[in-house]
Each structure stands twice: as structure tokens, then as C-alpha cells.
Amino acid sequence: MPFDHILGQKPAIETLTRALASGHVHHAYRFEGAEGVGKELTAMAFAQALLCSADEPLGCGTCDVCRRVVEHAQTAPHTPLHPDVVLVSRGLYPPETLGGRKETANISIEQIRRVVLSRANYPPHEGRAQVFILRGAEQLSIGAANALLKTLEEPRPATYFVLLTARPDKLLDTIRSRSLPIRFGPLPDEVLTRILGDHEVAADQVASIVELAGGSAAAALDASDPELGGPRERFVTQLLGAVDAPNLGAAIALSESLGRDRFELVDDLRAVAGAYACEARQAVSDAPAAAEMAARRHRIVLDAIEAVERNGSAGLAVASLVASLRHGWLQRPGKPPPIVIARR
Ligand SMILES: [Zn+2]
Structure with a gap:
């Protein structure tokens, strides 16, 4: 069955399969957990179970319906081939689908009206559910x-x-109160190791990738992909280098080189947070002071991620992040670092 392919999320899968097997399926679930731990894979398996034509309460995974639930269109928008499985995602649909509006910062009311409400008010197209x-x-x-x-x-x-x-705390209360939460934890190291092995990642790289991935298969696969891992690794190295540099020159140069959109920057900053978390874990028994510093820097990076998500300028956020990381370390250990804006 499709749920068998989801690794490392036993409690979540048990909750869903129990509901499916008993016929008491809630109409709105909320899958909470970091990026890349299997939430979307599980949602697709759940859709297969609800739609499967093989009279299999947990989905057969092989019938034509199950196949079309998980196969996506080759051309944009890359939505499931089955018309009763509808994906909603920021920026997924072209402006012409959304009344000519381009989505950048959030999932717009147009997407909800035109992609969700236009269908949810009618019966499923062909299946027994939508x-x-x-x-x-x-x-x-x-x-x-x-x-x-x-x-x-x-x-x-x-x-x-x-x-x-991945950020249930950012959901409006009204949305939270209308959906049933299911928690997805970080993936254990052995699961990440297995996933990287399945993707034929070189054995000598696996341990270091797993260490930095923070329990996320997406982060691990990104790091193992030379196309993605390269630039991200370079960004992390440059940022950590800028924190240790004798002055703010490197930080300013880095912030000025950022041409990326802020959601990409958020992913890069998560990798920086992962590096500090890893440093904290490694230092905790031998060098508690260094571990404490790394933990504090981890917190500072998380705050910066929040600031960027709230619509901050990418360049300014990076410059002030580096300044905070340096300031917290060099001058005011033990105190929360102030936000310092780098000037030219
Ligand atoms: Zn099936």
C-alpha cells in the first residue's frame, strides 16, 4: 500500500490508516512538521486511499486511479493528473489562471476562489472523493x-x-481551529542514510550530509545535488566566514551579491541554522561555552529567517544577521544581541 513507502513517520501514518480503516476520516487535516520529512508524500498516499478504485481501504497504489493521483503533469503547472486531487501552492499557477495576477508573497484569495472554491462546491469530477x-x-x-x-x-x-x-504557529487561529493536527517529526539518521543510498549518493559523503540535514530528506537531497548543494554550501561557507572576518566587509559584499528571492534565501538560512545546530551538538560535551555560543547563534539565525519571511529585504537581513552574530559573540556574550544595521 502507498503508506508503506513513507519512512520514519509511524505515529502519523498510524493515525491516518486507523481513520481510513474505520471509515472515520476527518474532513480537514493539518500536517505539521519541518520541510522535507514526508508530509506531502503522506498527503498523496492519503488521497490514493480515498480515491483508489480497487476497493482497498488504504489504497492499492497500482490501479489507474492511484497512479494518476501521484503522477504529475509534465508541463506547468505540475499538478496531479487525477482531476480530483487539487494542489494549492504559492506561485504554482500561472497568472492567467488567477485572473491575471502574479502570486509572489503568499497564496492569494484568487487561487482559493478559482482553484479551490470553484471545485469544492461541486461533486468530484470522476472519483468517489476530492x-x-x-x-x-x-x-x-x-x-x-x-x-x-x-x-x-x-x-x-x-x-x-x-x-x-512547517510553521503552524504562523497559521491563523481560525484555520487552526478548523483542522485536525498530525505531527511529523524529523527523520532519524538511518532513514536519511537509506534515502541518500537510494539516490546513489557517494558513501563517503553520506555521513556529513546527514549531519547537516537536520532530519529533512529534502535538505539532505538538496545538499547532495551539485546543482543546488553547490550554491547553498557556498552561501553557508561565505556567511560563516563573514561572521569570523576581521570586519564587516565580507558581510556587506555577501549581502550585495544576493539577487535571489527571499524564499530561496530562507532555505539557505535554514542551512546556516542547521550548521550552528550541528556545531552545538558536537561541542556540547567537550566545549560547553562553544556549544552555548553555537546555540545562541542558531537562535539568532532563526529570528533572521522570521524577519525575512515577514517581508524583509534579503540583502539588509543578511548584513544585519552577520552583524548580530558577530556582536553577540565578540562583545556581549550571554546577552541577546541587538540588531545592528551595517552601513557602507
Ligand atoms: Zn488503487
Whole structure:
């Protein structure tokens, strides 16, 4: 069955399979957990179970319906081939689908109206259920969330929602209260090792990648991909170098070189946070002071990620992050570092 392919998330899978087997499936689930731990894979397996044509309560994974749930269109938007599985995701649909509006910062009310409500108010196209999967549900704009509320609370029969989020604290209370949480934990090292092995990552790289991945298969695979891992690794090295540099020159140069969008920067900063978390873990028994510093820097990076997500300028955020990391370390150990804006 499709759920067998999901590794390292036993409690979450048990909750869902119990509900499916008993026929008591809730109409709106909220999968909470870091990026890349299997939330979307599980949502797809859940959709297969609800739609499977083989009379298999947990889905057979092989019938035509199950196949079309997980196969995505070759061309953009890369949505599932099965018309009753609907993906909602910031920036997934072209402006012409959204009334000419381009989505950048959040999931717009247009996407909810045109992609979700236009279908959720009618029976499924061909299957026995319809499933709406919202990636990054915390990115719903306030208008989009409000437009969704009524349907989320009381959908038509056989209509299900799965909200995926790595930041449940950012969800509006009204959305949280209308969905049932299921926790997804970080993946154990042995699961990451197995996933990297399945992707034929060189054995001598596996241990160091696993260490930095922080329990995320996506982070591990990104790090093992020369196309993605290269630039990200370079960014992490440059940022850590800028923290230790004699002056702020390197930080300013790095911040000025950032042409990327801020969501990409957030992923890069998560890798920096992972590096400090790893440093803290390694130093904890032999060098408690260094471990404490690394833990404090980890916290500073997480704060910066939040600032960037709140719409900060990427360049400014990086410059002030480096200044905070340096300041916290060099001058005011033990105290929360102030936000220092780097000047030219
Ligand atoms: Zn099937």
C-alpha cells in the first residue's frame, strides 16, 4: 500500500490508516512538521486511499486511479493528473489562471476562489472523493484564509482538505481551529542514510550530509545535488566566514551579491541554522561555552529567517544577521544581541 513507502513517520501514518480503516476520516487535516520529512508524500498516499478504485481501504497504489493521483503533469503547472486531487501552492499557477495576477508573497484569495472554491462546491469530477492539498498553508493571505473558512469547516460530502505546514504557529487561529493536527517529526539518521543510498549518493559523503540535514530528506537531497548543494554550501561557507572576518566587509559584499528571492534565501538560512545546530551538538560535551555560543547563534539565525519571511529585504537581513552574530559573540556574550544595521 502507498503508506508503506513513507519512512520514519509511524505515529502519523498510524493515525491516518486507523481513520481510513474505520471509515472515520476527518474532513480537514493539518500536517505539521519541518520541510522535507514526508508530509506531502503522506498527503498523496492519503488521497490514493480515498480515491483508489480497487476497493482497498488504504489504497492499492497500482490501479489507474492511484497512479494518476501521484503522477504529475509534465508541463506547468505540475499538478496531479487525477482531476480530483487539487494542489494549492504559492506561485504554482500561472497568472492567467488567477485572473491575471502574479502570486509572489503568499497564496492569494484568487487561487482559493478559482482553484479551490470553484471545485469544492461541486461533486468530484470522476472519483468517489476530492482532496485539496495546501502546501505551505501558513502562506495563505488573510483574505485567502477567510475565503476558505466556511468550506474548510463544512465541506461537501466526500471533500477533504490536507494543510501542509512547517510553521503552524504562523497559521491563523481560525484555520487552526478548523483542522485536525498530525505531527511529523524529523527523520532519524538511518532513514536519511537509506534515502541518500537510494539516490546513489557517494558513501563517503553520506555521513556529513546527514549531519547537516537536520532530519529533512529534502535538505539532505538538496545538499547532495551539485546543482543546488553547490550554491547553498557556498552561501553557508561565505556567511560563516563573514561572521569570523576581521570586519564587516565580507558581510556587506555577501549581502550585495544576493539577487535571489527571499524564499530561496530562507532555505539557505535554514542551512546556516542547521550548521550552528550541528556545531552545538558536537561541542556540547567537550566545549560547553562553544556549544552555548553555537546555540545562541542558531537562535539568532532563526529570528533572521522570521524577519525575512515577514517581508524583509534579503540583502539588509543578511548584513544585519552577520552583524548580530558577530556582536553577540565578540562583545556581549550571554546577552541577546541587538540588531545592528551595517552601513557602507
Ligand atoms: Zn488503487
